[in-house]
Amino acid sequence: MVFGSRVAVIGAGSVGATISYALLIQKISSEIILVDIVEEVVQGQVLDLSDANFISSTQIRGGTFQEAGQCDIIIITAGAKQKPTETRVELIERNYKILDSVIKSMQPIKSSAILLLVANPVDILTYIAQKLSGLPKNQVIGSGTFLDSARLRLKIASSIGVAENAVHAYVLGEHGDSQIIAWSSAHIGGKPLLDFPELKNIDKDKFAKEISGKAYEIIKLKGATYFGIAGCVSSLVQCIVLNQKHVRPLSTFIEEYGCVLSMPVVLGSNGIERMIEIHLDSDERAKLKQSAVALKQICDKYVK
């Protein structure tokens, strides 16, 4: 456990509770403070999660928005989730209002805090949180396409027969329907991914649809996704707390596009340290730009 690493989880629904459980198991934070507008939900989750306290050195309790604002890492999961067939972008009206009220209720936010957005549409909400929170942009991050990239690596790893962490491949852009797979830079052991016989003749569009459609598939079957994102977020918390400087595809402000999208970034204890300029071919670049223009139009409706 790293002494003094306090994490707030705002939103104690499926995603917030599962992230809290992953953090408990990870034993990296000193304390988790769970916050929700529905007090009974917080009480219930804390009682349930504290039954697992015997396997952890991390304490969990309910708290106020003000206390959350003073934590080292503030994870925002509060928000409506997609109904089957609903897109993430369609959540913006509801989740903008929730985010606005959460950020106002936490003010003044600790100046060194890292704000980690998870609620959807995560890229647009990250952009809005960068504007509303008053924190430097590198401290306001979205989980972005880290989860999509994990889905991609799993699928590739199982078709080639290597470990997932041997697959160097990213989903970039929107954590949503316009995301792109950066095929042109993807490799295993330095060999371009598409040179592997197992992948040489794949239908890239169909493959990409399976990755971007995985959340829809899970939501259709069980109503929500939460284990994958909890794994992603707890590993991001570890990276921040231990200043590990891993490279992850996260929602970050892209100067060139004037909006927030996922690109590979170096993550450390001060947040995003820098973006990695990944090679993209002209088709990938064009699709990314198209996605950025569409997202920026939505962002501009909410904050200038």
Ligand SMILES: NC(=O)C1=CN([C@@H]2O[C@H](COP(=O)(O)OP(=O)(O)OC[C@H]3O[C@@H](n4cnc5c(N)ncnc54)[C@H](O)[C@@H]3O)[C@@H](O)[C@H]2O)C=CC1
């Ligand atoms: N970025 C990603 O990869 C993923 C994002 N998500 C997103 O996470 C969000 C949460 O999903 P679930 O936990 O499944 O939903 P949920 O409905 O189980 O929980 C949402 C919680 O937010 C709370 N809430 C609403 N307004 C609030 C406010 N003003 N202050 C504090 N709490 C408030 C609700 O009371 C509820 O407990 C959704 O937007 C979902 O789309 C889900 C999975 C992956």
Ligand SMILES: CC(=O)C(=O)O
């Ligand atoms: C719900 C969501 O954003 C996901 O599982 O990718």
